[in-house]
Amino acid sequence: MDVHNNNKFPLEIRDVEPKLAAELMKYFTGEHTGFVRVGPKGYFLPDKYKQEALNIYTMDVRHSDIFVASYPRSGTTWTQELVWMVANDLDYEKSDAIPLTERYPFLEFSIFVHPVMKARFHEENSHSPEKLRLLELVSQPGTEQLAANTSQRFIKTHLPMSVLPPTLLEKGRMVYVARDPRDVAVSFYHLNRLIRTQGYIGDFKMYWNFFINDLHHWTPYFEHLKEAWQKRHHPRMLFLFYEELTKDLPAAVRRVAAFLDKQYSGEEIAKLCEHLSIDSFKNNKSVNYDVMKELGILIPGEQGFIRKGKAGGWRDYFDEEMTQQADRWIADNLKDSDFRFPHFSI
Numbered sequence: 001m002d003v004h005n006n007n008k009f010p011l012e013i014r015d016v017e018p019k020l021a022a023e024l025m026k027y028f029t030g031e032h033t034g035f036v037r038v039g040p041k042g043y044f045l046p047d048k049y050k051q052e053a054l055n056i057y058t059m060d061v062r063h064s065d066i067f068v069a070s071y072p073r074s075g076t077t078w079t080q081e082l083v084w085m086v087a088n089d090l091d092y093e094k095s096d097a098i099p100l101t102e103r104y105p106f107l108e109f110s111i112f113v114h115p116v117m118k119a120r121f122h123e124e125n126s127h128s129p130e131k132l133r134l135l136e137l138v139s140q141p142g143t144e145q146l147a148a149n150t151s152q153r154f155i156k157t158h159l160p161m162s163v164l165p166p167t168l169l170e171k172g173r174m175v176y177v178a179r180d181p182r183d184v185a186v187s188f189y190h191l192n193r194l195i196r197t198q199g200y201i202g203d204f205k206m207y208w209n210f211f212i213n214d215l216h217h218w219t220p221y222f223e224h225l226k227e228a229w230q231k232r233h234h235p236r237m238l239f240l241f242y243e244e245l246t247k248d249l250p251a252a253v254r255r256v257a258a259f260l261d262k263q264y265s266g267e268e269i270a271k272l273c274e275h276l277s278i279d280s281f282k283n284n285k286s287v288n289y290d291v292m293k294e295l296g297i298l299i300p301g302e303q304g305f306i307r308k309g310k311a312g313g314w315r316d317y318f319d320e321e322m323t324q325q326a327d328r329w330i331a332d333n334l335k336d337s338d339f340r341f342p343h344f345s346i
């Protein structure tokens with residue numbers, strides 16, 4: 001499949017020390033081999049990343065490609081639907097008919113489907129050929145799905161820019177969305193409990209400590225953000241904030257429209273904002289990851305994929321010690337950077 005086998009992935013991939021990995025796997029029960037750290041920033045990913053690193057780094061980016069990128073739980077799904085609708089002349093029919101997961105291959109999801117888990121899902125769904133087909137689809141490497149795509153490609157990824165194709169912004173375009181890391185952590189904690197490929201069984205406080213100590217997938221969080229932030233003025237990059245979408249969604253829609261050279265009336269924008277509201281998202285089967293539910297990959301009784309949809313909900317989860325710890329962690333990470341969240345006063 002890979003036509004670039006002569007190339008080498010340029011960043012070092014190091015195994016996370018086996019003892020530490022074993023300890024982490026007690027809490028993240030979806031992983032069964034271990035973890036790696038990638039490159040000088042040490043991005044933390046499952047062991048299976050080794051199989052996809054080069055394929056992703058050397059994938060052919062096309063001029064019409066649009067990547068929607070983020071650290072997980074930053075409003076990716078929301079941004080994906082916004083971008084797709086704006087790019088596709090507000091085609092509500094098609095958006096309803098084709099699930100977001102099919103409109104946007106998730107570039108690296110296959111590395112999170114460990115063979116042990118895949119065998120389990122396979123067995124549980126073995127009565128239904130259609131479900132087995134869906135399982136194959138969600139666990140197929142994103143690069144393979146994308147290579148077969150002949151129309152304009154929309155790509156979801158949580159990978160940081162340094163491990164994506166270096167030609168990405170020369171050829172394609174990226175919309176990156178960032179969110180307050182405290183809300184990200186709460187939201188990702190719930191997703192880690194919900195989705196069996198992560199299978200997290202600890203509490204929030206422990207989870208928060210993994211997150212800020214870079215012992216969690218796709219961390220270090222601030223390095224991820226800063227890599228994209230450095231490119232925010234690039235004409236083929238649009239940098240958004242979740243908090244900006246919650247505060248003034250029509251303005252965010254207009255930014256996306258300008259980025260994609262589209263023009264819509266006030267009425268059209270108002271209708272799109274209605275379509276993008278959290279309440280309509282909750283009832284929209286096309287965007288709420290029903291495929292994962294159907295395959296039994298989501299644990300019943302946990303909070304859903306589309307959850308509260310609010311900024312600032314972290315306050316209900318942080319005690320005084322964690323609040324101070326968060327303040328210090330954020331300040332330390334912003335010390336030598338001009339990165340600022342729009343809702344922060346500092």
Ligand code: A3P
Nearest residue numbers: 073074075076077187277278281306307308309
């Ligand atoms: P919460 O768990 O805080 O509610 P991602 O798509 O990157 O995984 O991000 C998921 C977060 O975005 C979740 O946050 C989810 O509820 C929120 N979200 C999804 N759709 C939304 C919408 N239409 N409006 C506001 N928030 C939305």
